[in-house]
Amino acid sequence: MFSFFKKKSPPSVVAPGLPESAPTPALPAAPTLPAAAAVGVGVAVAVAAAPAPQSGAAAPVDVPVAAPAPEARSGWLSRLAQGLRKTGAGITQVFTGTRIDEALYEDLESALLLADTGLPATQFLLTDLKRRVKETKATDPAAVKALLADVLTDLLRPLQRPLVIGGADGQASPTVIMVTGVNGAGKTTSIGKLTRYLAEADQKVLLAAADTFRAAAREQLAVWAGRNRVEIVSQEGGDPAAVSFDAVSAGRARGCDVVIADTAGRLPTQVHLMEELKKIQRTIAKAMPGAPHEVLLVVDGNTGQNALAQVKSFDAALGLTGLVVTKLDGTAKGGVLAAIARWGAEQQRVVPVYFIGIGEKLEDLQTFDAREFAQALLD
Numbered sequence: 054m055f056s057f058f059k060k061k062s063p064p065s066v067v068a069p070g071l072p073e074s075a076p077t078p079a080l081p082a083a084p085t086l087p088a089a090a091a092v093g094v095g096v097a098v099a100v101a102a103a104p105a106p107q108s109g110a111a112a113p114v115d116v117p118v119a120a121p122a123p124e125a126r127s128g129w130l131s132r133l134a135q136g137l138r139k140t141g142a143g144i145t146q147v148f149t150g151t152r153i154d155e156a157l158y159e160d161l162e163s164a165l166l167l168a169d170t171g172l173p174a175t176q177f178l179l180t181d182l183k184r185r186v187k188e189t190k191a192t193d194p195a196a197v198k199a200l201l202a203d204v205l206t207d208l209l210r211p212l213q214r215p216l217v218i219g220g221a222d223g224q225a226s227p228t229v230i231m232v233t234g235v236n237g238a239g240k241t242t243s244i245g246k247l248t249r250y251l252a253e254a255d256q257k258v259l260l261a262a263a264d265t266f267r268a269a270a271r272e273q274l275a276v277w278a279g280r281n282r283v284e285i286v287s288q289e290g291g292d293p294a295a296v297s298f299d300a301v302s303a304g305r306a307r308g309c310d311v312v313i314a315d316t317a318g319r320l321p322t323q324v325h326l327m328e329e330l331k332k333i334q335r336t337i338a339k340a341m342p343g344a345p346h347e348v349l350l351v352v353d354g355n356t357g358q359n360a361l362a363q364v365k366s367f368d369a370a371l372g373l374t375g376l377v378v379t380k381l382d383g384t385a386k387g388g389v390l391a392a393i394a395r396w397g398a399e400q401q402r403v404v405p406v407y408f409i410g411i412g413e414k415l416e417d418l419q420t421f422d423a424r425e426f427a428q429a430l431l432d
């Protein structure tokens with residue numbers, strides 16, 4: 054269920070035999086985002102190894118470390134579809150009639166808005182859909198539904214990117230990942246799951262308990278560290294920036310592949326707490342130039358349009374490089390991904406969705422795939 058690929062060549066080479074489902078994004082990436090290199094089913098993390106010291110020694114080769122398990126992925130997809138069923142039903146019932154008319158488009162507009170898609174993405178989807186209906190001369194509402202799946206997939210596709218460990222040039226060692234988000238979004242749980250995948254793939258991971266706000270937060274991360282047998286740097290009542298500095302320094306000294314910093318939940322309106330996050334980011338850069346390589350925002354998929362507001366605010370403060378969207382198993386409506394994608398397109402910069410979570414179990418966190426997501430929503 055976990056697959057990743059050790060890159061010994063420039064990561065523009067897609068691993069042989071892998072589905073080339075990570076398309077070239079139509080828009081420029083977030084500034085610090087490494088180029089997408091490889092993608093597999095399940096949780097895929099591309100690992101770029103540092104080039105061999107002798108010039109010309111390493112021939113380009115991709116080493117599959119763990120084979121993906123398609124059945125695990127398909128089970129996960131059906132649970133994703135189940136989570137999105139209510140929203141999906143609201144959209145697909147629009148296509149049960151016999152005519153393609155203005156009433157159909159009006160109903161679709163309402164259904165998309167109810168699905169948290171937001172006005173800009175809804176209008177974009179409708180315009181693109183009408184254009185394709187005209188082009189294909191579709192006459193049957195079922196055909197329009199299939200076209201909507203294409204339109205949605207195309208809108209979401211720039212969000213589909215693998216997290217790259219090691220950086221585009223293999224020089225980001227350790228790769229430092231800072232994880233942020235509002236309270237209870239699923240940061241610590243997502244870190245735990247990601248750590249497990251990385252540790253199982255022989256990546257040396259070190260966790261930084263930079264959520265020094267609550268003692269329970271340290272303990273929660275320590276449980277994940279213990280479970281996954283990875284090291285953790287934490288300080289009782291310490292300063293989160295100092296903990297992050299120590300962790301990155303320790304990660305460098307100990308030859309770690311990945312350092313992941315958990316941070317305390319905060320609202321983007323809490324100015325002093327957002328300043329604290331910026332300080333953590335600056336301090337990490339002092340411990341390792343170029344770090345953090347990834348600044349992730351974990352968003353709870355249930356928060357609807359507020360999730361987009363969170364993305365905007367955290368991005369403005371920190372320059373996000375990726376998202377993890379959790380809790381798409383509950384009452385989440387899913388359309389917010391379209392809203393995020395449209396916002397990215399309007400901004401001419403994409404903050405990709407590395408993972409989506411549909412539950413609390415390890416295997417509930419998986420990579421985001423635009424086509425699969427559109428199908429889960431509309432099938």
Ligand SMILES: Nc1nc2c(ncn2[C@@H]2O[C@H](COP(=O)(O)OP(=O)(O)OP(=O)(O)O)[C@@H](O)[C@H]2O)c(=O)[nH]1
Nearest residue numbers: 236237238239240241242318379380410411412413
């Ligand atoms: N249903 C569901 N629950 C989830 C998911 N991800 C996390 N949770 C649960 O959400 C709750 C909060 O998760 P945490 O990982 O502690 O969230 P956090 O963002 O670290 O929270 P703070 O550190 O308090 O800000 C826990 O009960 C998790 O088990 C998910 O994808 N689906």
Ligand SMILES: [Mg+2]
Nearest residue numbers: 240241264270
């Ligand atoms: Mg936490």
